[in-house]
Amino acid sequence: MMQMRRYRIIGALGAAAALLVTSACAEQGGSGDGGGGASVEYGADRAEYVEALQDMEPVELTIQSTGPQGSATGRRFEAYAEAVEDWSGGKITFNFFYSNAVAPPTEVHQALADGRLDIGSVMPALVPAEFPAANALNDLSHLGRQLPVDWMLQWHGIMLDMSAAIDDVDEEYEAKDMKLLLPAFGSGAYMPYCAEGAESAEDVAGRGVATQSGVQNRESEALGMNPMSISYNEMFEALERRVVDCALTTVTGAALGGYIAAAPHVLFDEETGFNAPGGSIAMSLARWNELPLAAQQLMVDRLDVLMQANFEGAWENTSAAVEQVLSAGGSFAPLPSSATDALAAVHDEVERGVAEGGAVADGEALVEMAREFEQEWADRIDALGLEGVGTSYEEFPQWYADGAPDLQRYFDALWEGAMGARRPA
Known part of the structure; x- marks a missing residue:
């Protein structure tokens, strides 16, 4: 069995930030690291970075945003x-392109490799x-609590810990001439948004549903639904015309897509x-x-700002989506128990597929660790005492009216564990 990077909590889970990084983490960042010059410790202030980079030749990096300028x-x-x-003292500047203007989402990895882009979001x-190892991690992305604050905190912890536990994903990106900065980011739990409500598993059987992945196809079929591939820009019309009855999407996708009025009945557990x-950066x-x-080091350390903005954007969209659902006469209703049993059976099959599929060098160990990370991050988030944990969807707009909580802890x-392991030294 290959040696896997591992982060263990020392003592009680209440000391969540006290993480032990195993010796494998000395490989921080993988091949492609080795930039010369001064090193800056994690937690250094802006002045220390500016001083360390004062002799750096200025560079301009071409970056592509997935959304319009100023959008959530x-x-x-x-x-x-x-x-x-700012923290580079102006030594690093950016040339922006918005709304996937340089390369569509399916080609960003090629644009990074051929020089059209320097930084972008790879999906x-x-x-x-093209990305069997990264998609093995995505196949395990059903893990975590499904409430709006809990999901964002726990899901990112699980996914980042999984990617740090193995070398396969970083090596996969580097083989395609990319440096993986942030292995995973999301904008909320996927749930079926439907034109009509459902009180039993039989109520959703036979419904057409727009899906976003192969595993979602299997999940939908297990519920008796008929999965269909429909592009994002066609979703509103498909739901309005009842080409499909439901869409498996995030709160962000539903809010920005403008189709909640046509599908205000949300099912989740x-x-x-x-x-x-x-996605990834x-x-x-x-x-x-x-x-x-x-x-x-600065490019890695300031990913906390990217994640903070991602959390805030997702939660702004969550607040808007909940209000739209409720004003359209919809609800966030529990999945029938028979449906959750069917989903759990699919997830067992998916996990066996990752364990035995060969997409990563030791799939069996990865699946075992994923379950451990799920429990550890649930306990860790509870121990951190962050605001909003346990907030329901119906309560969310009122809770978020004052803005995002302080996420520094x-x-x-993250940086004392999985993200710290990505930091070149």
Whole structure:
């Protein structure tokens, strides 16, 4: 069995930030690291970074945002670029393209490799044949609590820990001339938004549902539904005309797609989720290798700003989506128990597939660790005492009216574990 990177909590889970990084983490960042110059410790302030980079030759990086300028979905890229530029003392600047103007989501990895882009969002689920290891992780993305605050905190912890536990995903990106900066980010749990409500499993049987992944197809079929592939820009019309009866989507997708009025009946279970494939943030490997060490460290450290903006954007969309659901006469209704049993059976099959499929070097160990990470992050989040944990969808708009909570303790826990392992040294 291959040695896997592992992070164990020392002592009580209440000391969530006290994580032990095993010796394998000395390989931080994988091949392609090795930028010269001064090193800056994690937690250093802006002045220390500016000083470390004062002799750096200025660089401009071409970055592509997935959304329009200033949008909730695009804000993560803008906030990240602004923070890196500021903390580098202006040595690193960015040339922005918005709304996938340089390359569509299915081609971003090619644009990073051929130099059209320096930084962009790669979506492995859209090109599964190109990213078998990354999609093995995506196949396990049903894990975690499904409430709006809990999901964002726990899901990201699980996915980032899984990616840090193995070398396969980083190596997969580097083989395609990319440096993987952030292995996973998401915008909320996937749930079926339907034109009509359902009180039993029989009520959803036979309904057409728009899905986003192969695992979602299997989940839908287990519920007796008929999965269909429909592009995002055709979703509103498909639901309005009843080409499909439901769409498996996130609150962000539903809110921005404008189709909640046509499908305001949402089904979910607090403990059993649907497959939730996320995106990643990657950089041209050639451009990464040109950066001095302190600049590489800064590119990793300020991913906390990107994640904060991503959380806030997702929660803004959640608040809007909940209000639209309720004003349209819909609800967030529990999945019937027979449906959750069917989902659990699919997830058991999916996990066996990852364990035995060969997409990663030790799939069996990865599946075992994924379940451990799920429990550890549930306990860790409870121990951190973050605001909003346990908030229901119906309660969410009122809770979020005052804005996002302080997530610094959460980011510290990530950077002392999985994200710290990504930091070049």
